[in-house]
Amino acid sequence: xxxxxxVLRDLRLGARSLARTPGFTALAAATLAxxxxxxxxxxxxxxxxxxRPLPFRDPARLVTIWEDYSGDSRSIISAPEVAAYRDRxxxxxxxxxxxxxxxxxxxxxxxxxxxxxxxxxxxxxRILGVTPALGRPLLPEEDRPGSGQTVLITHELWQRRFGGxxxxxxxxxxxxxxxxxxxxxxxxxxxxxxGVLPPRFEIxxxxxxxxxxxxxxxxxxxxxxxxxxxxxxxxxxxxxDPAGSARELRALAEQTHPNxxxxxxxxxxxxxxxLAEVVTGDVRPALLVLLGAVGFVLLVACANVAHLVLARAxxxxxxxxxxxxxxxxxxxxVRELLLESALLAAAGGAAGLLLAATGVDxxxxxxxxxxxxxxxxxxxLRAGAFTAAVSLLTALLFGLAPALRxxxxxxxxxxxxxxxxxxxxxxxxxxxxxLVVAEVAVALLLLAGAGLLxxxxxxxRAVDPGFRAEGALTMHLSLPRSRYDTPERAGAFTxxxxxxxxxLPGVTVAGTTNLLPLSxxxxxxxxxxxxxxxxxxxxxxxxxxxRNASADYHRAMGTRLLRxxxxxxxxxxxxxxxxxxxxxxxxxxxxxxxxxxxxxFLELPIGDGEGAEQARRVAVVGVVADALDLxxxxxxxxxxxxxxxxxxxxxxxxxxxxxxxxxxxDVRRAVxxxxxxxPVSQVEPLAARVARSTADTRFQATLVxxxxxLAATLAAIGVYGVVAWVVSRRTGEIGVRMxxxxxxxxxxxxxxxGTLRLVGAGVVVGVVGAAALGRALSSLLYGVEPHDPAxxxxxxxxxxxxxxxxxGVPAVRAARLDxxxxxxxx
Numbered sequence: 129x130x131x132x133x134x135v136l137r138d139l140r141l142g143a144r145s146l147a148r149t150p151g152f153t154a155l156a157a158a159t160l161a162x163x164x165x166x167x168x169x170x171x172x173x174x175x176x177x178x179x180r181p182l183p184f185r186d187p188a189r190l191v192t193i194w195e196d197y198s199g200d201s202r203s204i205i206s207a208p209e210v211a212a213y214r215d216r217x218x219x220x221x222x223x224x225x226x227x228x229x230x231x232x233x234x235x236x237x238x239x240x241x242x243x244x245x246x247x248x249x250x251x252x253x254r255i256l257g258v259t260p261a262l263g264r265p266l267l268p269e270e271d272r273p274g275s276g277q278t279v280l281i282t283h284e285l286w287q288r289r290f291g292g293x294x295x296x297x298x299x300x301x302x303x304x305x306x307x308x309x310x311x312x313x314x315x316x317x318x319x320x321x322x323g324v325l326p327p328r329f330e331i332x333x334x335x336x337x338x339x340x341x342x343x344x345x346x347x348x349x350x351x352x353x354x355x356x357x358x359x360x361x362x363x364x365x366x367x368x369d370p371a372g373s374a375r376e377l378r379a380l381a382e383q384t385h386p387n388x389x390x391x392x393x394x395x396x397x398x399x400x401x402x403l404a405e406v407v408t409g410d411v412r413p414a415l416l417v418l419l420g421a422v423g424f425v426l427l428v429a430c431a432n433v434a435h436l437v438l439a440r441a442x443x444x445x446x447x448x449x450x451x452x453x454x455x456x457x458x459x460x461x462v463r464e465l466l467l468e469s470a471l472l473a474a475a476g477g478a479a480g481l482l483l484a485a486t487g488v489d490x491x492x493x494x495x496x497x498x499x500x501x502x503x504x505x506x507x508x509l510r511a512g513a514f515t516a517a518v519s520l521l522t523a524l525l526f527g528l529a530p531a532l533r534x535x536x537x538x539x540x541x542x543x544x545x546x547x548x549x550x551x552x553x554x555x556x557x558x559x560x561x562x563l564v565v566a567e568v569a570v571a572l573l574l575l576a577g578a579g580l581l582x583x584x585x586x587x588x589r590a591v592d593p594g595f596r597a598e599g600a601l602t603m604h605l606s607l608p609r610s611r612y613d614t615p616e617r618a619g620a621f622t623x624x625x626x627x628x629x630x631x632l633p634g635v636t637v638a639g640t641t642n643l644l645p646l647s648x649x650x651x652x653x654x655x656x657x658x659x660x661x662x663x664x665x666x667x668x669x670x671x672x673x674x675r676n677a678s679a680d681y682h683r684a685m686g687t688r689l690l691r692x693x694x695x696x697x698x699x700x701x702x703x704x705x706x707x708x709x710x711x712x713x714x715x716x717x718x719x720x721x722x723x724x725x726x727x728x729f730l731e732l733p734i735g736d737g738e739g740a741e742q743a744r745r746v747a748v749v750g751v752v753a754d755a756l757d758l759x760x761x762x763x764x765x766x767x768x769x770x771x772x773x774x775x776x777x778x779x780x781x782x783x784x785x786x787x788x789x790x791x792x793x794d795v796r797r798a799v800x801x802x803x804x805x806x807p808v809s810q811v812e813p814l815a816a817r818v819a820r821s822t823a824d825t826r827f828q829a830t831l832v833x834x835x836x837x838l839a840a841t842l843a844a845i846g847v848y849g850v851v852a853w854v855v856s857r858r859t860g861e862i863g864v865r866m867x868x869x870x871x872x873x874x875x876x877x878x879x880x881x882g883t884l885r886l887v888g889a890g891v892v893v894g895v896v897g898a899a900a901l902g903r904a905l906s907s908l909l910y911g912v913e914p915h916d917p918a919x920x921x922x923x924x925x926x927x928x929x930x931x932x933x934x935x936g937v938p939a940v941r942a943a944r945l946d947x948x949x950x951x952x953x954x
Contacts, residue, residue, distance in 0.1 A: 139467055146471060152440055153472065156433045160476025162838060163429030164518055165483030166422045170831075172488045172511045173495075174415050176504040178408050183328070185257020186363075190403040191370055192333070193223065193360035193377065206356045212384050213362070214251075219373035221365045224252035225358035226331065230606040230777060231340045232807050235302045238289060240807035242606055245305060246331070246338040247345070253280075255363045262286075263297035263323025271343040278343070279303070279319045283327040285339040296321055303340070304608025317610040332407040332500050334359065361403065374400040407500045413907050414828050421577065421835045424570045426522065428842045431563040434526040435849050437469065438560065469527025470520070477519030484511065494830065496823035560850050561886055567843040568890025569897060572927045574836035576898035579919040580905055580912055581829035587911035588822045594712075594755030594764065595645065596686025600781055600814035601788035602644060603795065605806065607776040618776045619700075621802060625780070626678065628798040634784045634791060639681030642772075644779045644814075645757040646821045650765070651675070656743050657731040658719040672715055672732075673757065673765040676772035682710070682752055684781040685814075691716075692726040692750030699749075699771035707734075707746040708771060713754045715766040725751060730768070746770075759821050761910055781814070788813040828908060840930060847934040851883050883935030890931070891924050898923070 146153045181187045193213060195203040207225060214223035231245040250266040259265060260280060270278050281296075290296045300318050319342065330337050364373060377398040488507050495502065605625075612618040622640060629638040643649055654669040664670065679695045690713065699708050709730065716725040725748045734744045746768075754764035784791050792811050799808055902914030912919075 139471065141464060143471060145468060149440065152436055153475070156436050156472050157475040157479060159429045159432050159436075159842065160473060160519075160522060161479035161483055162842075163422075163426035164477050164480030164515060164522065165487060166835065166838070167419075167426050167518055168480055168484035168507070168511055168515045169487030169491055170415075170418050170422045171514045172484065172507055173491055173499075173505050174419050175510055175514075176506070177499065177501050178412060178415060180501075180504065180510075182332070182404055182407065184403075187404065188402070189221075189364040189366075190256070191220075191362050191364055191373065191400050192403055192406050193362055194399045194401065195356065195397050204356050204359055207358060209381070209384065210358055210360055212380055213360070213377055216380055217362075217373070217376055219365055219368040219376050220362045222251050222255045223360055223362040224249045224255055225344060225360050226252065226334070227344060227358055228334060228338070229305050230809075232304045232606055232608055232805075233289065233301060233340075234304075234805040234807070240805050241289065242604065242807040242809035243285065243339040244334075244337055245340040245342060246334070247305075247342050249344050252341075252361060255361060258326065258329060260323030261326045262294060263321070266322060266341070266343055271345055273345050277319055278322040280323050280325055280341040281321055282325050282329060282339050286324045297323060304606075304610050305342070317608070328503055331359075331361070333403075362400075370400045370402055374398060411500060411824070414824065417577070417905060417908065418828065418831055418835075421574055421832050424574055425835050425839050425842075426518070427525075428567050428570050428839045428846070430522050430525040431567045432842050432846045432849070433472070433522075434563055435560065435846055437526060439849075466523065466527050470523040472527075473519040473523035476522070477515050480519075481507075481512065481515055484515070491831075494827060496827050497820060498824075564847055564850055564886045565890040565893060567839075567846045568887050568927060568931055569894035571836070571840040571843040572891055572894025572923055573897045573901055574832065574839045575923045575927065576894070576920055577901050577905060578829065578833040578836040579923055580902060580909055580914065580916065581825065581832055583912045583916065583919060584908070584910045585822060585825045585829045588760045588825055591756065591760045591911075593645065593760070593818060594687060594753045595814075597813075597815040597818045599785070599788060600684065600686070600783050601791055601795065602782075602810070602812060602814050602817065603780050603792070603808050604810040605778055605780060605799065605808055607806070609776065611803070611805075612776060622678070622778065624802055625798060626680075628801065629780070629782055629795055632791065632794050632798065634786050636783045636785060637680050637683045638780065638782045639678045639684035640676075640778045640780055641678070641681050642676040642778055643757075644781070644817065645685075645755045646759060646817050647757075647779075650758060652765075653732060653768075655719075655730060655732060659729040660723070661719060670718070670766075672768045674768045674770060675757075676778075677710070677769045679771065681781065682769075684783045685755075686783070687755060688753040690751045690753060691724065692748070694750060695769075695771040707744060708749045709746045710750045710752055710769040711748050712752055712764065712767040712769075714764050715768060716748075716751050718766050732768070734770075756821075779810075788815075825908070825910065840927065843927075844930050844934040847883065847887065847931050848937060851935045852938040880932070880935055880939040883939065884928075884932060887928055887931030887935070891928055894927065895920055895924055 182190070184190060193205060195205050205225075210223055210225035213220065217223070225248065227247040229245040229247055231243050232240060233243060234240045249271050250268055253259070253265050261283065263280075266278060266280060279301075281290075286292060286296060290299075299321050301321060302317060303319050304317060325341070362373075364370070377400060381398050485507050488505060492502060492505050499505075607618050607621060612621060626638050626640065629635060643651065650673055652671045652673050654671050655664065656669065657663050677695065679697050679700065682689065682694060692710075695708075695710065711719075711725060711730075719725065719730070720728060728748050729745045730748065731743055731745050734742065734746075752769070755767070756762070756764055757767065758765060780795070782788070782791060782795060789812075796808055796811075799806055898920055899915055902916075906914045
């Protein structure tokens with residue numbers, strides 16, 4: 129109890145001491161609040177995305193299963209593979225396949241709506257350990273062809289479309305399903321809602337989330353091992369690990385595919401990856417960089433507060449010396465000074481929490497839309513505990529060294545001297561010099577990182593995507609098989625829609641495709657033969673990406689035609705017209721380098737509309753410019769375009785003379801005039817899609833730039849504060865020198881010279897650190913070297929100039945001192 133009483137008494141003494149110097153207290157607390165608030169806000173994001181376990185039962189045992197074709201890419205797998213791994217893999221306690229589809233909900237007094245759907249086996253929810261919050265789960269007997277007429281809906285869809293009505297369970301809803309990649313299955317036009325899933329349930333790596341879950345109900349038509357359209361989620365048995373499970377599945381794949389050379393000899397086309405790694409793998413480096421950046425900002429803030437504490441301690445040396453002379457032990461003085469620092473840190477932490485609350489909302493608002501688990505980012509008790517820990521750490525960082533120094537004064541020197549002389553003795557030059565060098569180095573480090581990321585973002589934006597994004601409107605349509613059961617009906621709707629849209633005021637051209645650039649999806653097929661080339665061996669056939677495109681699609685996209693001719697309406701009918709294709713520059717160079725590909729033939733395995741494929745020769749009639757279909761970081765794929773307007777699921781591109789979004793209501797009305805039950809989704813300008821492709825780099829560059837600017841500002845304040853403090857303590861010395869004939873420029877040279885030596889040392893240390901930082905950032909950069917000399921030189925000059933300016937102000941002020949007045953005041 130005595131020890132506790134001593135601590136409480138020291139806390140009261142510390143609070144009174146801080147209250148006597150409100151300016152110092154407010155400045156120190158505000159500086160700490162900036163550093164602690166920024167760290168807490170970024171930690172809230174890192175915690176939600178990287179640290180917090182996925183909201184499933186025993187999430188560490190959840191894995192995903194992929195086909196690995198190239199060693200660094202993951203591809204979805206086939207239904208027979210899912211069945212084989214589920215039934216025969218001893219390392220897995222369950223495997224479920226997921227097909228992403230689109231549901232069109234209609235009726236119920238609300239507008240038609242397109243929502244993302246998932247077809248899966250009921251085992252998925254057992255594997256994840258998820259039960260409906262309302263109603264019942266899907267049943268095993270419902271997972272058979274012809275019987276799967278029940279669905280689960282998400283809590284969010286329940287609230288949005290059904291108003292949170294508990295009576296929704298058992299209700300029949302009209303929904304049409306359009307399969308994205310799987311076989312053409314007949315699905316009922318009406319479904320019964322079996323249950324509502326818990327709030328925020330999602331499979332995080334699926335594209336755009338899923339609102340409706342229905343049974344997969346695989347039939348005989350899904351038995352083809354050539355049709356890869358399923359995501360696979362599994363649960364490891366106790367004691368199993370992903371690497372061992374992958375080896376087992378590769379052995380099973382060799383047995384399942386005895387005639388497929390790519391699966392033989394342990395070639396490793398099956399990959400088992402922890403679910404958490406799939407969710408966070410792409411964003412982990414960027415978030416760790418941001419967390420490191422705010423950590424550096426906190427270090428600079430601590431250095432600044434340490435300057436203030438040292439300056440304050442110098443003014444209290446006589447007080448502490450008297451107390452030591454009267455018997456106060458150094459341990460007691462250290463404790464008192466550390467408790468003062470803790471009070472400062474607590475005040476900064478409390479203010480930092482308030483800043484973090486706003487900062488978290490801002491981070492979510494400006495963050496990329498595809499940030500995993502974005503809805504889970506919030507300020508909570510874990511963030512509060514983090515803030516408390518950071519506040520305690522900062523108290524030690526900025527308070528310990530000054531407390532130790534101040535607790536062991538030279539009693540004779542301090543008591544004999546007084547006032548100014550005593551203060552001069554406590555200059556702690558090495559500590560202060562080290563703090564200045566560290567602040568400058570950290571500021572340069574962060575500015576170099578921000579410069580690299582900014583240059584990367586600017587170069588990414590400058591890349592020609594291969595099309596004109598400005599002035600184009602895009603939207604997604606999915607025609608239900610129940611109403612458009614033949615390709616002819618789907619084609620008639622598409623042609624009628626294009627005709628109506630072309631007639632709208634302000635529209636110059638309109639076209640359709642099955643996949644827009646930058647969609648995050650890709651469709652590929654092997655090339656059997658290319659005219660003028662030796663036939664490809666089956667195991668060495670190159671692959672090409674492919675798209676369907678209407679006659680005016682490339683004009684609507686603003687894609688340049690380089691050779692040959694575009695598609696014509698006559699090309700769309702393959703039954704009557706010769707089979708023709710367009711290829712992009714990369715495909716032309718890959719198959720006919722240095723030659724004109726127009727008129728040459730490719731032999732491709734083309735589907736017959738019922739899921740079967742046959743080899744067919746197609747003639748190249750034109751070459752179009754490369755489009756960055758897979759994003760600005762990846763090269764354009766070799767691409768083949770088929771003339772087709774018969775897609776049931778397609779994207780409409782409308783080029784307009786005015787603002788694209790202003791045209792959206794007219795296009796919606798054109799759709800509803802043809803089919804009042806046909807919903808439209810993903811209505812946005814094409815430019816928004818392009819901006820989204822660079823959103824992650826913009827986010828990183830913005831935040832690191834803000835943190836770098838904050839660190840540079842704090843460093844400049846620190847340099848100014850140290851030099852101003854030194855000048856104030858050397859007023860008498862400067863007065864004597866000027867009285868003895870020293871010129872003002874000599875005073876400026878001496879004061880500024882010492883400042884520049886410290887700043888120069890900080891710049892050297894910072895440049896060395898920036899070289900290491902560049903290597904750490906290399907995976908986040910695009911088109912810029914990690915050690916770009918121009919960026920390093922510019923940042924070094926900027927930091928040196930800011931440091932010189934911060935030290936120059938008190939240096940000039942010192943040169944303007946009146947010698948007589950300075951000597952009288954000293």
